[in-house]
Amino acid sequence: NIWNTMHEFQDIKLDRTEDGIAKITINRPHVRNAFRPETVKELLQAFEICRDNSKIGVIILTGEGKEAFCSGGDQKVRGNGGYVGQDGLPRLNILDVQKAIRSMPKPVVAMVAGYAIGGGHVLHVVCDLTIAGDNAKFGQTGPKVGSFDGGLGSSYLARIVGQKKAREIWYLCRQYNATQALEMGLVNHVVPVDELEAETLKWCREMLEHSPLALRCLKASLNADCDGQIGLLDLAGNATLLYYLSEEAKEGKEAFIEKRKPDFNKFDRFP
Numbered sequence: 001n002i003w004n005t006m007h008e009f010q011d012i013k014l015d016r017t018e019d020g021i022a023k024i025t026i027n028r029p030h031v032r033n034a035f036r037p038e039t040v041k042e043l044l045q046a047f048e049i050c051r052d053n054s055k056i057g058v059i060i061l062t063g064e065g066k067e068a069f070c071s072g073g074d075q076k077v078r079g080n081g082g083y084v085g086q087d088g089l090p091r092l093n094i095l096d097v098q099k100a101i102r103s104m105p106k107p108v109v110a111m112v113a114g115y116a117i118g119g120g121h122v123l124h125v126v127c128d129l130t131i132a133g134d135n136a137k138f139g140q141t142g143p144k145v146g147s148f149d150g151g152l153g154s155s156y157l158a159r160i161v162g163q164k165k166a167r168e169i170w171y172l173c174r175q176y177n178a179t180q181a182l183e184m185g186l187v188n189h190v191v192p193v194d195e196l197e198a199e200t201l202k203w204c205r206e207m208l209e210h211s212p213l214a215l216r217c218l219k220a221s222l223n224a225d226c227d228g229q230i231g232l233l234d235l236a237g238n239a240t241l242l243y244y245l246s247e248e249a250k251e252g253k254e255a256f257i258e259k260r261k262p263d264f265n266k267f268d269r270f271p
């Protein structure tokens, strides 16, 4: 077993490999890994742990078992205005997980066996890459069960599969198999489900060999193309990070601390 527990949770599992791959597993197989507010809270914590751990380079998001990646919001705890947790408050907090995945400065890979349905489908959509088992089934159910995700679940989906296909997916609520998903560019790769984890790890390890800052900036750039000013926030945040690493920026800080005038003229201007 290559997985070591990073943190104990109730609804999810958070494991890591020695070489810097984290795996977040939604662990509610009795409901096809549907999420309730507590699940979502834990997912947010897990993503934060992964973000803050400088040894983690890639994150896998998956569901327990081979039946399902995730079947979306737990309809059994759906109340007025959202999904109701132990605190009695109705929430749609999965949207915060979508944001966390998008702004995570490391690649997030969806590893999909079985159903990725409804809000569970949107989760794989917002991940950087998707590796699917040959038993994977994809689809939205919103208009059938009285819900919809008009945010990234629609607009970003359309960036991936195109407007016509995105409308088909949402209006008809059909299910698509792994081959169909591959054909429409919805997933990156399909393998027999028994090889799913090995193949996903292979993709992760290829990324681990590459420059983390380059991957980070690429993710921010690709996001910025879709994400407006919040996309620019993350992209520019990376520019600031790189600038802070430079001697030129350090001169500004040191001059302030030493109560002297900064000398920026000693630095060459790039063409």
Ligand code: 1HA
Residues within 6 Å of the ligand: 030, 031, 032, 034, 068, 071, 072, 073, 074, 075, 076, 092, 093, 094, 095, 115, 117, 118, 119, 120, 141, 142, 145, 147, 148, 149, 150
């Ligand atoms: O749209 C949003 C949001 C939009 C904006 C903001 C926030 C959002 C948050 C969430 C969502 C949504 O996710 S709405 C979409 C909710 N999900 C669904 O409509 C999918 C419902 N499930 C299914 O269609 C099917 O169960 C399945 C295709 C995933 C699997 O079918 P299968 O293999 O035939 O299994 P099935 O017998 O249906 O399910 C096994 C058990 O899991 C059942 O429980 P049991 O009868 O044994 O007690 C079933 O009720 C349970 N289950 C499956 N999915 C869910 C679920 N229980 C609660 N919630 C589920 N989502």
